[in-house]
Structure formats: C-alpha cells, structure tokens
Amino acid sequence: MVGGGQLARMTHEAGIPLGIKFKLLSDTPQDSAAQAVSEVVIGDYRDLATLRDFARGCDVITFDHEHVPTEHLRALEADGIPVRPGPDALVHAQDKGVMRAKLDEIGAPSPxxxxxxxxxxxxxxxxxxxxxxxxxxxxxxxxxxxxxxxxxxxxxxxxxxxxxxxxxxxxKVEFRRELAANIVRSPHGQAVAYPVVESRQVDGVCDTVIAPAPDLDGELAGQAQELALRIAKELGVVGHLAVELFETADGRILVNELAMRPHNSGHWTQDGAITSQFANHVRAVLDLPLGDPRPRATWTVMCNVLGGDYPDMYSAYLHCMARDPQLKIHMYGKDVKPGRKVGHVNTYGDDLDDVLERARHAAGYLRGTITE
Missing domain, CATH: 3.30.1490.20 (ATP-grasp fold, A domain)
Structure with missing residues (x-):
C-alpha cells in the first residue's frame, strides 16, 4: 500500500485476519500506518525508482491517497505489477477537471x-x-x-x-444536505453498495456521518447507489469508491467529489456493517469475493476526533469507556495539531438521538472541548 496514513493503518488491520502480508511505502516512520505495519519502506512516492523498488515482489499495489503521479502508475503496470485502482480510473479522483468531463460524458448529474x-x-x-x-x-x-x-x-x-x-x-449549489454513496468493486465486476449516509461538515472537514441518512427517500437512496455503481463501472474502478453528493431542496442528487480509496464517510462500517469498507477494499484488490455490506444496527454514527488538547488520554479513555461501554474508539497515533483528524468514534443503536449524543460526547471529550 502506497501512503502511510490512517486509511492504510485501518486497511492493514482488516487484512490481518486473512493472513495477508502487508508492505507499506510511507513518508516517515512516524506516519500512522508505519507505526503498525511490520514491513515499512520509507521513501517518496513521487520518485519512480523508489516506487519500482517498493513494488518489486508485490502481488498488487493499492493506495491510501490519490497523489501518486499517473505516469508512474502506468510505468508500474508496464512492469507487470497490478495497480488497483488503475491509473485510467484513478486519474478521475486526481484531477477534478478530468472527473467533471467524464461525468458529463456518461450523463452523471453535476453542478x-x-x-x-x-x-x-x-x-x-x-x-x-x-x-x-x-x-x-x-x-x-x-x-x-x-x-x-x-x-x-x-x-x-x-x-x-x-x-x-x-x-x-x-x-454554488443550494443543497439540503451532503450525502455519500460508498461502493466496492472487484476486478471481475462484482460490486456491493453500502447504505447511503449523511455527511455533516464543519469548516470544510467531515465532522459527523450518520448511517443510513435519516429521512432519505428510498427511491432517491436507490438512485444514489445505482449512480455510484454506474460510475465505478464506467471508470473501471477496482476497490472502494466514495461518491460525495449534494441532495438539493427539490429532491435531486448531484455529484460533488469522487474518492477511490477507503473514505471518511465509510468509517462507520468498521463497527456498523457486516463487512467494513476496509475489509471489502482488501478483498476487491485481491479479487476475492466481496463481503456483505448491510448494517448491523438500525443507526450507526461516526464522529471525527480533531486535534485539540490531550493532557491525559488515559483519563479520557476511562471517562468515555465507563460512560458508554458500547463505544468504539479508533485513534490513529498521530501528533496532535489543531483541526487535524487524529481519530474517530463509532456508536450504534436503535434511537438516533441517543446514538448521535453518545458519539458527539465521546468525540468532544477526547478532543478536550467537553470536560464532563
């Protein structure tokens, strides 16, 4: 996996039960995934020679970000290394101009x-x-x-x-809310779709994800899933695809962004779905049968933990775990910086208001903005 961030860390975790040997190309030994993966190569993904040395002996290459130069990925493919998603697909997540042109070509609704x-x-x-x-x-x-x-x-x-x-x-779209449709597609064309979620942003950064999106018309949810599946097929995506959407006041959906990797809007699946986005991404890039994407609970809420003041994380854990024994905490091992994503929490249950309150309290306490 190219990229040493939290997405690589959690993808590695999902591969452990399958006994998968995981090799990581990371910028520094301190990166989130580099702290957890046993075989780590420190190097610059923008350097083709480094990429080629890293890829030697790998069965397949995948990514936790979209920033590897397209021409480098083509070179790896020419060397006989499977790259998933491939450069012809990934360029649509790397270049917003290319993405919009392709979405226009296939008739996908956009601003x-x-x-x-x-x-x-x-x-x-x-x-x-x-x-x-x-x-x-x-x-x-x-x-x-x-x-x-x-x-x-x-x-x-x-x-x-x-x-x-x-x-x-x-x-500037006048939208009711932001949604995300997450799907996973394998090389032989099998695909699964997760429930459409509502994504709430604060200062341009994802703060809360609610699965499934509350009060979403069933027909519109189906349209969003079908649109994401069609985009994945038309673009030749292998692995996880997140389609970020606007739901307009008049009941339409418009494509905002694409991401071809595990995505923040799918973190809820770690604890709220039968098969997580990370496990299905691993299965897809290895061309294994995909797992069931259905939810385990009526509602699951993910809240990001952003950088704040952490005087005593042990005490924060004591409070959060004692207050909510069902709470799931996922921290990334990152240095704390204001506004930086350093972890997330997942809660689940049958009462949405309760699930939301539990997630927000835990995320706020871990950040230090809630003290009781």
Missing amino acids: RHRIVADPADAAAFAAEVGGFPIILKTVRGGYDGKGVWFVRGPEDARDPFLAGVPVLAEE
Missing part, C-alpha cells in the same frame, strides 16, 4: 461548471450561472477543504490562480 483561465473568466462564469457566489477549485492536490474557495465576488477570485494549476469553477 454547472467549467475550467476558468483567470479571475475575469471566473467572473464571466459567475454571470453565466446567475451571479456570485461561486466555488473555485484547483483541479489537483485539494482535500478536506484545501484547494477550495468560496468566492463572493471578483475580489475573492485571485488566490486560486496563484498555485499555477488549472482552476475549476462550479456553481
């Missing part, structure tokens, strides 16, 4: 958009879609709100162009 050349062109696009505000995104390198600008007027449109990469303009 109005186009590539813009400069601030004046962005202002022209705003006029085309009914005026400011609009959203500007660098086509490569953005995640968790980075590389995304909410532009209220021409004076706000300069910064996105300073990165020196193409800029995608999108209309």
Whole structure:
C-alpha cells in the first residue's frame, strides 16, 4: 500500500485476519500506518525508482491517497505489477477537471461548471450561472477543504490562480444536505453498495456521518447507489469508491467529489456493517469475493476526533469507556495539531438521538472541548 496514513493503518488491520502480508511505502516512520505495519519502506512516492523498488515482489499495489503521479502508475503496470485502482480510473479522483468531463460524458448529474483561465473568466462564469457566489477549485492536490474557495465576488477570485494549476469553477449549489454513496468493486465486476449516509461538515472537514441518512427517500437512496455503481463501472474502478453528493431542496442528487480509496464517510462500517469498507477494499484488490455490506444496527454514527488538547488520554479513555461501554474508539497515533483528524468514534443503536449524543460526547471529550 502506497501512503502511510490512517486509511492504510485501518486497511492493514482488516487484512490481518486473512493472513495477508502487508508492505507499506510511507513518508516517515512516524506516519500512522508505519507505526503498525511490520514491513515499512520509507521513501517518496513521487520518485519512480523508489516506487519500482517498493513494488518489486508485490502481488498488487493499492493506495491510501490519490497523489501518486499517473505516469508512474502506468510505468508500474508496464512492469507487470497490478495497480488497483488503475491509473485510467484513478486519474478521475486526481484531477477534478478530468472527473467533471467524464461525468458529463456518461450523463452523471453535476453542478454547472467549467475550467476558468483567470479571475475575469471566473467572473464571466459567475454571470453565466446567475451571479456570485461561486466555488473555485484547483483541479489537483485539494482535500478536506484545501484547494477550495468560496468566492463572493471578483475580489475573492485571485488566490486560486496563484498555485499555477488549472482552476475549476462550479456553481454554488443550494443543497439540503451532503450525502455519500460508498461502493466496492472487484476486478471481475462484482460490486456491493453500502447504505447511503449523511455527511455533516464543519469548516470544510467531515465532522459527523450518520448511517443510513435519516429521512432519505428510498427511491432517491436507490438512485444514489445505482449512480455510484454506474460510475465505478464506467471508470473501471477496482476497490472502494466514495461518491460525495449534494441532495438539493427539490429532491435531486448531484455529484460533488469522487474518492477511490477507503473514505471518511465509510468509517462507520468498521463497527456498523457486516463487512467494513476496509475489509471489502482488501478483498476487491485481491479479487476475492466481496463481503456483505448491510448494517448491523438500525443507526450507526461516526464522529471525527480533531486535534485539540490531550493532557491525559488515559483519563479520557476511562471517562468515555465507563460512560458508554458500547463505544468504539479508533485513534490513529498521530501528533496532535489543531483541526487535524487524529481519530474517530463509532456508536450504534436503535434511537438516533441517543446514538448521535453518545458519539458527539465521546468525540468532544477526547478532543478536550467537553470536560464532563
């Protein structure tokens, strides 16, 4: 697995019961997965020679991020190393311009958009879609709100162009809420779909995920799952695909983003689904039969634990575990920085209000924003 973050850490964990030998290419020995995996290579994924040395002897290569250069992945394939997802699929998660063009081609619903050349062109696009505000995104390198600008007027449109990469303009969608459809697809075309979830953001970062999305019309949920499955097939995705969606006030769904790896909106599956996203990603990239994606409980809630003040984590564990014996805590072994994802908690049960309160309390206590 290329990338040493928490997604690699949790994917490795899912492979342990199957006896899978897991090899990791990590930036530093301190990375989340590097602390847990026995065979770790420290190196730069942007260096082709490093990638080739790492891949030698591997049965398959997969990723915990989308940033490996596309041409490097093609070189690995030319060397006879299976890459899953492959570069022809992964480029749609690496480049938002390529993604939008492909979604247009296959008729997937999206916000109005186009590539813009400069601030004046962005202002022209705003006029085309009914005026400011609009959203500007660098086509490569953005995640968790980075590389995304909410532009209220021409004076706000300069910064996105300073990165020196193409800029995608999108209309500001008036949405009711954000949803995510998570699916997993294997090389021979088997695919499974998890329940559609509601994803709640704070400052551009996922804060809470509710599975399944409350009060979601069954027909619309089915449309979202079918759309995600169709996108995966059309793009040739192997492994996990997260399709982030807007649910509009008039009952439509629009594709916001794609991610071709285990995803924050699927962390609830660790404790809330029969087969987690991580276990199914492992099965998919190894072309094993996929596991059952159905939920174990009526409701499961995931809350991210963001960086805060951790004077005494042992005491925090004592409190959280004693207060809620069913609580599941997943910490990533990361250095704490303000706003950084350092872990998450999962709760489940039959009463949504209770499940939500338990998850929020635990995440807040672990962060230090709740003290009793």
